[in-house]
Amino acid sequence: MREHTVLRVVAQLIIPPILIFALYVQFHGDYSPGGGFQAGVIGASAIILYGLIFGVEAARRAIPPTALRITASLGVLIYGGTGVATMLAGGNFLDYDVLAHDPIHGQHYGLLIVEFGVGVTVASIMIAIFYVFAGRGRVEDRDT
Amino acid sequence: MTTEILLNFGLLVFLVAVALALAGMRHLFPVAMLTGLYSLLSASLFTLLNAPDVALTEAAVGAGVTTVLFLATFGLTRAREKPVKASRQVIGLVVTFATGAMLVYASLDMPHFGAKDTPVQTHPLRHEYLVAEQHEIDVPNTVTAVLASYRGYDTLGETAVVFTAGLGVLILLGRSRRGKRSNKA
Numbered sequence: 001m002r003e004h005t006v007l008r009v010v011a012q013l014i015i016p017p018i019l020i021f022a023l024y025v026q027f028h029g030d031y032s033p034g035g036g037f038q039a040g041v042i043g044a045s046a047i048i049l050y051g052l053i054f055g056v057e058a059a060r061r062a063i064p065p066t067a068l069r070i071t072a073s074l075g076v077l078i079y080g081g082t083g084v085a086t087m088l089a090g091g092n093f094l095d096y097d098v099l100a101h102d103p104i105h106g107q108h109y110g111l112l113i114v115e116f117g118v119g120v121t122v123a124s125i126m127i128a129i130f131y132v133f134a135g136r137g138r139v140e141d142r143d144t
Numbered sequence: 145m146t147t148e149i150l151l152n153f154g155l156l157v158f159l160v161a162v163a164l165a166l167a168g169m170r171h172l173f174p175v176a177m178l179t180g181l182y183s184l185l186s187a188s189l190f191t192l193l194n195a196p197d198v199a200l201t202e203a204a205v206g207a208g209v210t211t212v213l214f215l216a217t218f219g220l221t222r223a224r225e226k227p228v229k230a231s232r233q234v235i236g237l238v239v240t241f242a243t244g245a246m247l248v249y250a251s252l253d254m255p256h257f258g259a260k261d262t263p264v265q266t267h268p269l270r271h272e273y274l275v276a277e278q279h280e281i282d283v284p285n286t287v288t289a290v291l292a293s294y295r296g297y298d299t300l301g302e303t304a305v306v307f308t309a310g311l312g313v314l315i316l317l318g319r320s321r322r323g324k325r326s327n328k329a
Contacts, residue, residue, distance in 0.1 A: 025200065030283035033196035035291060037302075041204040048212055069314075076307050079300050094296040107281040111292045118292075118303050125310030126209055132317045133216035 004053075011053040018046035026119045030108065036115035040122025047123075048130045056134045065131050068124045075121025082113050148192060155189050172223045176214035183207040197287050 025032075026039030051059035083094040091098035096110025162182045169175050183206025190199035228236075255262040264270065273290055281289045291299050 029288050030285055032285060033287075034200055035197065035285075035288050038197065038200040038204060041201065041209060045204055045208040048209065052212065072307055072310060076303055079303050083296075083300065094293075094300065096293060096296075104280075104282045107289075107293055108283065110296075111281070111283065111288060114292045114296060114299070115288070118299065121303050121307050125306055128310055129313050130209070130212065130216070132313060133213055133220075136220055136317060 007053055011049055015046050015050055018049070019043060022046065022119075022123075026115065027112070029115055030111055036118025036120075037122050039115075040119040040124075041126060043119070043123045044126030044130070047127050051130060051134060056131065059127075060131065060135075063127060065128060068128045068131070072121050072124035072128065075117040075119070075124065078117030078120065079114050082110060082117070086110070151192055152189070155185055155192070159185050159189075170225045170227075172218055172225060173215070176211055176218070179214065180207045180211035183210070 022039045022043035025034035025042060026036060029035035029039065047059060047063060050062070082096075082099075086095050086098055087093055089098040094110070094114075096107045097103035099106035099109045159182065162178050162185065166175055166178050166182070169178070183202055186206065187199040187203040190196070190202055259265075273286055273294070277283075277286055277289050277294075281293055283289050
């Protein structure tokens with residue numbers, strides 16, 4: 001798809017807003033629709049669009065598959081780690097009240113951290129699945 | 145209110161039209177495109193039903209990522225449906241109509257759209273989530289509060305499910321690619 005100038009220009013124009021929208025949905029999820037899962041999928045779709053237009057190889061250079069495996073596990077670790085942190089602070093598992101002096105502030109911190117973990121894992125897994133699917137086709141094309 | 149009803153009807157008519165068009169197709173590329181369109185129409189319906197969280201997910205996953213994955217899969221397999229024997233088509237038709245009839249029968253038991261006396265409206269948990277939440281967690285988006293705090297344990301499980309599913313795909317498909325590369329070298 002490298003010769004499609006219109007697609008390339010339009011993609012260059014809309015990929016940054018998609019990424020910013022993903023961050024907005026991620027970190028504004030307490031106040032407006034959305035949350036970690038939605039943000040992760042929207043962010044992943046921006047990278048997938050980049051891979052479709054500029055080639056999977058370019059996308060792999062921007063976000064290496066090895067990094068995705070680390071971030072995918074990191075997201076779950078952030079979520080579970082928050083639960084362990086609340087237990088160490090003296091509360092129940094995932095009881096965010098104890099994260100700050102004020103229970104409501106603790107809840108806000110907890111929501112932000114946990115949603116961030118969800119977003120990171122979902123985005124990483126989506127991009128990784130896209131790499132695997134798209135990469136197989138490319139390799140077979142070259143072999144035949 | 146009338147515009148909303150008209151929009152609802154219009155979207156539902158489009159949904160049925162897309163579904164009928166899908167059923168008649170043999171070539172799978174337009175099927176993938178129409179499935180994306182179906183998701184986009186569903187997302188619009190969810191927005192009309194005041195469920196923007198679900199609409200965002202449906203638009204991004206159903207219309208976006210799934211369509212791309214379908215297309216990528218067609219690159220690996222053939223993009224045309226095999227002709228099916230007439231006898232098996234009859235069985236499929238019977239199963240489809242039986243399932244549809246059961247769903248319609250079950251939907252008769254559901255409360256009417258917008259009814260006041262449904263369990264969703266009358267259950268004590270409604271007060272807990274919509275009123276007490278503003279004092280306990282104090283975020284305007286109750287969906288986020290329910291998902292991440294009240295039901296934080298479930299969401300941890302869901303995140304683990306996404307992670308495990310992704311790992312499964314990587315193990316099944318990621319390895320054979322590397323194998324091919326090493327064969328060539």
